[in-house]
Amino acid sequence: MDIAKTLTDAVAAGDVPGVAAAAATDKGVIFEGGAGALRPDSVIWIASMTKAVTAAAAMQLVERGKLSLDQPASDVVPEIGAGGILEGFDTAGKAIARKPGRPVTLRHLLTHTSGLGYDTWNADVMKYRQATGIPAVGSCQNAALTTPLLFEPGERWEYGISIDWAGKMVEAASGQRLDRYMTERLFSPLGMSDTGFAIGPAQRMRKAKMHTRGAGSFNVMEHEIPQTPEFHMGGGGLYSTVRDYLRFTQALLMGGGEILKPETVKLMAQNHMAEGVRCRPLKSQLAHMSTDLDFVDGMKWGLSFMINPTAFPGRRSANSLTWGGLANSYYWIDPAKKVTGVWATQLLPFYDPRAIAAFESFERAVYASL
Numbered sequence: 001m002d003i004a005k006t007l008t009d010a011v012a013a014g015d016v017p018g019v020a021a022a023a024a025t026d027k028g029v030i031f032e033g034g035a036g037a038l039r040p041d042s043v044i045w046i047a048s049m050t051k052a053v054t055a056a057a058a059m060q061l062v063e064r065g066k067l068s069l070d071q072p073a074s075d076v077v078p079e080i081g082a083g084g085i086l087e088g089f090d091t092a093g094k095a096i097a098r099k100p101g102r103p104v105t106l107r108h109l110l111t112h113t114s115g116l117g118y119d120t121w122n123a124d125v126m127k128y129r130q131a132t133g134i135p136a137v138g139s140c141q142n143a144a145l146t147t148p149l150l151f152e153p154g155e156r157w158e159y160g161i162s163i164d165w166a167g168k169m170v171e172a173a174s175g176q177r178l179d180r181y182m183t184e185r186l187f188s189p190l191g192m193s194d195t196g197f198a199i200g201p202a203q204r205m206r207k208a209k210m211h212t213r214g215a216g217s218f219n220v221m222e223h224e225i226p227q228t229p230e231f232h233m234g235g236g237g238l239y240s241t242v243r244d245y246l247r248f249t250q251a252l253l254m255g256g257g258e259i260l261k262p263e264t265v266k267l268m269a270q271n272h273m274a275e276g277v278r279c280r281p282l283k284s285q286l287a288h289m290s291t292d293l294d295f296v297d298g299m300k301w302g303l304s305f306m307i308n309p310t311a312f313p314g315r316r317s318a319n320s321l322t323w324g325g326l327a328n329s330y331y332w333i334d335p336a337k338k339v340t341g342v343w344a345t346q347l348l349p350f351y352d353p354r355a356i357a358a359f360e361s362f363e364r365a366v367y368a369s370l
Contacts, residue, residue: 001368007035010358016328016345017211017218019358020044022246023341023366026254031366032243040243043194043207044344045225047236047325049245051163054234055110055304056248057170057182059264062106066173069110069303072103077168080104083148085115086124093131097148106169108153109162110303111272115149117160120289121282124150125160137161140229140237157279157301167234178232189258190247195240197225197232203239208346210327212288221348223327236326242342249333249340252321269321269335271300271307279306289326290350305333315363328355332363341366 007019018036022029032040061067073080081104084097100115108114119126119136125147129136137144145165150158167178174181179197187195194203210223225237251257256265279299284290300307305321316322317336324330328351329344343359 001365003031003365004033006361006365007033011036015354015358019345020242021343021362022242024246024250026338038208041206041241043203043239044346045327046238046240046329047327049325049329050236050238052304054163054167058166061173063264069107070105073105076172080165081149086148086150095128102153104153107272109166111301112157112159112162113154113273114162115151115153116162117150117158120286123285126285140226140231140233142230154274157277164233164235178234186259190251192244192247195244197237198227199239210346212348242344245342249331253333253340268303270302272303273301288349293351326350328352330359
């Protein structure tokens with residue numbers, strides 16, 4: 001199976017407006033390519049692929065004793081969870097909340113079991129935002145992070161703004177803004193010169209356009225994360241390239257490379273959700289941003305990664321690590337077969353069925369080539 005052909009076929013079939021992808025084993029890069037307007041050095045919004053990078057930053061600080069996985073997060077960022085646990089709304093539409101019985105921890109944040117949600121997939125968060133007028137998280141305004149918890153920390157899995165708060169913890173513990181910390185401790189050591197929250201002049205020349213699917217074609221839309229934000233969105237604010245991001249996933253594949261200790265990477269790759277907690281389906285509240293999501297039964301979560309409990313035939317091994325970004329970018333890290341891949345387009349809404357199928361074709365081709 002020709003890896004490059006999966007990309008050109010996806011564009012020719014109208015599955016995606018353009019695509020870039022890269023893959024590597026423990027021996028080195030085995031593929032880099034693009035189709036349509038995208039190339040391996042095209043600058044894309046990687047959205048929630050930012051989360052693994054923020055987690056790596058947090059785990060560096062755990063290694064250095066500056067953060068702990070299980071201390072109350074409020075010891076580091078006192079304002080977290082200040083809104084209590086949302087119990088509903090009164091007849092006037094005002095939120096009713098109660099005090100949590102246990103504190104949010106960094107482990108809760110990295111596994112999305114903190115109780116914090118996203119309005120994109122949670123009706124109560126959406127209702128709370130509408131009732132209070134607080135901005136969406138994509139505004140990068142601090143007020144966007146003041147939504148209440150939805151349940152006791154550790155009780156359930158709920159995808160949300162948890163890792164934006166982990167980014168705040170990195171800043172508090174390191175004494176640096178998140179962009180500077182990541183540049184010094186992650187991007188520079190790995191040679192990720194095209195990755196950051198701000199788009200530099202050299203990157204802007206290669207910035208890919210965002211698209212939506214139209215009737216038989218794609219529509220170009222204006223989209224850019226605020227370039228002078230109140231807070232750097234550790235949950236989804238980075239721009240990068242598939243070439244750069246592969247350097248990051250390769251480092252994790254190789255046990256941490258220059259950025260983390262092997263034992264830390266091993267810890268991150270283990271399930272950290274409580275017994276009986278599972279990833280649950282996500283019902284979209286914003287159809288232009290995401291489709292509904294369901295997951296393979298029994299999916300678990302490590303320290304920022306989804307973990308598949310069983311192998312995918314012809315694709316990744318059991319206990320591989322994965323996640324993606326809102327504009328249909330995806331990665332996986334397979335510690336058993338020592339292979340990692342990054343695939344990206346710039347298309348909304350998230351989890352577009354045709355984009356997902358094209359990504360899976362790429363992944364199958366990578367494994368067939370090994």
